[in-house]
Amino acid sequence: MRIDEKGERIPLTIADFDAQKGTVTIIFQEVGKTTKQLGCLSEGDYISDFIGPLGNPTEIKRYGRVVCIGGGVGVAPIYLKVRALREAGNEVISIIGARTKELLILEEELQEISDEFYITTDDGSKGHHGFVTDVLQKLIDERKNIDLVATAGPAIMMKVVANVTRKHNIRTIASLNPIMVDGTGMCGSCRVRVDGKTKFTCVDGPEFDAHKVDFDHLMTRLQRYLKEEKLALERWG
Amino acid sequence: MALRQPMPEQDPKKRIHNFDEVALGYSAEQAVSEAERCLQCAEPGCEQGCPVEVDIPEFIERIKEGNFGDAIKVVRKKNHLPAICGRVCPYEDQCEKFCVLGKKEEPVAIGRLERFVADYERRKGFKIPSKPEATGKKVAVVGSGPAGVTVSAELAKLGHEVIVFEALHAPGGVLMYGIPEFRLPKEIVEAEISYIKKLGVSIKTGIVIGKTISVDELLEEFDAAFIGTGAGLPRWMNIPGEDLCGVYSANEFLTRINLMRAYLFPEYDTPVRKGKKVAVIGGGNVAMDSARAALRLGAKDVFIVYRRSEKEMPARQEEIEHAKEEGVKLKLLTLPTKILGDEKGWVEKMECVRMELGEPDESGRRIPIAIKNSEFTMNVDTVIIAIGQSPNPLISRMTEELQVAEQGTIVVDGNSMTSKEGVFAGGDIVSGAATVIESMGAGKRAARAIHEYISR
Ligand SMILES: Cc1cc2nc3c(=O)[nH]c(=O)nc-3n(C[C@H](O)[C@H](O)[C@H](O)COP(=O)(O)OP(=O)(O)OC[C@H]3O[C@@H](n4cnc5c(N)ncnc54)[C@H](O)[C@@H]3O)c2cc1C
Ligand SMILES: Cc1cc2nc3c(=O)[nH]c(=O)nc-3n(C[C@H](O)[C@H](O)[C@H](O)COP(=O)(O)OP(=O)(O)OC[C@H]3O[C@@H](n4cnc5c(N)ncnc54)[C@H](O)[C@@H]3O)c2cc1C
Ligand code: FES
Numbered sequence: 001m002r003i004d005e006k007g008e009r010i011p012l013t014i015a016d017f018d019a020q021k022g023t024v025t026i027i028f029q030e031v032g033k034t035t036k037q038l039g040c041l042s043e044g045d046y047i048s049d050f051i052g053p054l055g056n057p058t059e060i061k062r063y064g065r066v067v068c069i070g071g072g073v074g075v076a077p078i079y080l081k082v083r084a085l086r087e088a089g090n091e092v093i094s095i096i097g098a099r100t101k102e103l104l105i106l107e108e109e110l111q112e113i114s115d116e117f118y119i120t121t122d123d124g125s126k127g128h129h130g131f132v133t134d135v136l137q138k139l140i141d142e143r144k145n146i147d148l149v150a151t152a153g154p155a156i157m158m159k160v161v162a163n164v165t166r167k168h169n170i171r172t173i174a175s176l177n178p179i180m181v182d183g184t185g186m187c188g189s190c191r192v193r194v195d196g197k198t199k200f201t202c203v204d205g206p207e208f209d210a211h212k213v214d215f216d217h218l219m220t221r222l223q224r225y226l227k228e229e230k231l232a233l234e235r236w237g
Numbered sequence: 238m239a240l241r242q243p244m245p246e247q248d249p250k251k252r253i254h255n256f257d258e259v260a261l262g263y264s265a266e267q268a269v270s271e272a273e274r275c276l277q278c279a280e281p282g283c284e285q286g287c288p289v290e291v292d293i294p295e296f297i298e299r300i301k302e303g304n305f306g307d308a309i310k311v312v313r314k315k316n317h318l319p320a321i322c323g324r325v326c327p328y329e330d331q332c333e334k335f336c337v338l339g340k341k342e343e344p345v346a347i348g349r350l351e352r353f354v355a356d357y358e359r360r361k362g363f364k365i366p367s368k369p370e371a372t373g374k375k376v377a378v379v380g381s382g383p384a385g386v387t388v389s390a391e392l393a394k395l396g397h398e399v400i401v402f403e404a405l406h407a408p409g410g411v412l413m414y415g416i417p418e419f420r421l422p423k424e425i426v427e428a429e430i431s432y433i434k435k436l437g438v439s440i441k442t443g444i445v446i447g448k449t450i451s452v453d454e455l456l457e458e459f460d461a462a463f464i465g466t467g468a469g470l471p472r473w474m475n476i477p478g479e480d481l482c483g484v485y486s487a488n489e490f491l492t493r494i495n496l497m498r499a500y501l502f503p504e505y506d507t508p509v510r511k512g513k514k515v516a517v518i519g520g521g522n523v524a525m526d527s528a529r530a531a532l533r534l535g536a537k538d539v540f541i542v543y544r545r546s547e548k549e550m551p552a553r554q555e556e557i558e559h560a561k562e563e564g565v566k567l568k569l570l571t572l573p574t575k576i577l578g579d580e581k582g583w584v585e586k587m588e589c590v591r592m593e594l595g596e597p598d599e600s601g602r603r604i605p606i607a608i609k610n611s612e613f614t615m616n617v618d619t620v621i622i623a624i625g626q627s628p629n630p631l632i633s634r635m636t637e638e639l640q641v642a643e644q645g646t647i648v649v650d651g652n653s654m655t656s657k658e659g660v661f662a663g664g665d666i667v668s669g670a671a672t673v674i675e676s677m678g679a680g681k682r683a684a685r686a687i688h689e690y691i692s693r
Binding site for chain 1: 404405406442443444445448449469470471473479480482485486488489492493497498502503504505506507508510581582629630631
């Protein structure tokens, strides 16, 4: 998506669509210049470009018991997954986490569509005081049969989730969020390391086997433009 | 005989601080004087050298008479992107190579004259040719690079309805995202595209064929389809350290700068790293463009690291000269073997080995061989990999029945048709990375074949 002539192209997940009305729904969290500017638009406003769908759709089938874990901007993509997995007849347990309660999104919506729902905050302002993985670990200890874990959010969170599930041999899928430019496989900005090989998230992903992803590498590459992102936000704000 | 008119250019010292065009173009007097050098050969060699068969002596004669408006009409009959070709074509290997004057002195500056008349036309405002009668046939064109644009213009002129689908948000292909502003101003690409639209072609941007719409879906609505999706997949060296922060594919670096205008950050939102010590790996036009763009972003040292010698560099001579004038340093007979990063994951150094040239390979270029114990390290903070592009595999991956060669190129028959009935292809997606004019030539041939196919 590109908001206007001078805007950056940013990737967002398609949350829903209505072919009859010709609409698509996106859910986004305001984290920087583009998403904050997007948040200022109102009904009837235009954005200059909307391109897609890109990448590969999530594979939705009946797995059994699935735990979906979202944090930060990963909550929106997780919400869609929860809904689709429920519709496919899975038992879905959702866990969402944030630094503090003001940053939580889609709580009610997730609560409604999940079989079980947990919140965690780093500062204890809402739900469990601690990390999403504390809840995950408890679930694993209490009930052994978890068939799949799906996670999206900050790389560090996905890394810890993967470390927990690896020990218990639970299949885990992570939706990666590297910095993108074109989204069509042309530039390599979105390259990640999976199983020792370089992959382009925009065409090969965005979902990969979390146990094979090099999350440290992803975290490093996400730092590339921190200075510029700050500057762009300050200048705009 | 008068000497070839020199091209007025921006002073190298000044131009490395801006992205404005380097070559300024002939004045009318210069153009007429240059046109006067043409011998108007009875059997002109220059025309054979032109992949789209422009009537060269004819348009030069019109310039000589001072009749610039007629001159551009002659060019436009065969070439739909004259302002672009007049800037980026390797004339020295094409039309100008066959100019008889070239045997004793310098050939007529055909490319510069083409640019002159195209610029003249743009300044005056385009005259729109009258629209032909509609045939009722519809053709879908995928990709808006030189190949796609040429196919569209040719078919529109025959009265067919053409819709172009472009994945990016702006049409033009490499002309828009790859070749930098200082060599090909984007305003000129936009103007040439606007001419194509005036011929009746409609261009839909932001549509990725194979994702948004499949090729099979296109065939339900259109009588034929043309695939001109180019060679957009960056090649890597496959050496350690290639995914450190500060290592770019030339495609990413140039796309950020050209398509997203990162050189105007923060006025434009997209950032790019402004390295101080930059190494560009490769020896083609893409490498020269990356090096010269890095310089303009404010780099102190820019090195072109190339494994053979200057003679084997595939870049145009003019581009190499321009790069050297601007202070780009050539590190020849050098092969990078490893990129090293600091504790935060940013590029810090590059390990290289020196090479010597052995026997010629099948391309006639001598094979570089590593010299034992010649390893050394360079301190760099940015590395740009410009060792070539392969065809973008998106469409072939998503389309059954489309036969693809080993290198990922789409296979076509003598009539530009792919293994899928009604689907044609041309340009870099068929030939592998080539040139603007060769893609246009392929577009022309495909347009002829498509016209025949849909008029059966
Ligand atoms: C496949 C994918 C799906 C996503 N889906 C959603 C979604 O449904 N909802 C949602 O709220 N967010 C989603 N995101 C994240 C979203 O793209 C970023 O939050 C957004 O780009 C931030 O831009 P900004 O200008 O507001 O912030 P900035 O201040 O520019 O950046 C804040 C952070 O966002 C990330 N970011 C910045 N630019 C880009 C870029 N061009 N490409 C990718 N990441 C970038 C970086 O980590 C950066 O540190 C998704 C990301 C990916 C890769
Ligand atoms: C940096 C650089 C400098 C160059 N310099 C020169 C030069 O000086 N002189 C010269 O003659 N040549 C030069 N070239 C080569 C020349 O630009 C190419 O040979 C030419 O552009 C190829 O044209 P094309 O139409 O085949 O493809 P492209 O120009 O690559 O255009 C293909 C288009 O298709 C679009 N596309 C791809 N996939 C899809 C899809 N699935 N759906 C919809 N659209 C899609 C792409 O976004 C792109 O816009 C240069 C190339 C580069 C990269
Ligand atoms: S975003 Fe450019 S290749 Fe994936």
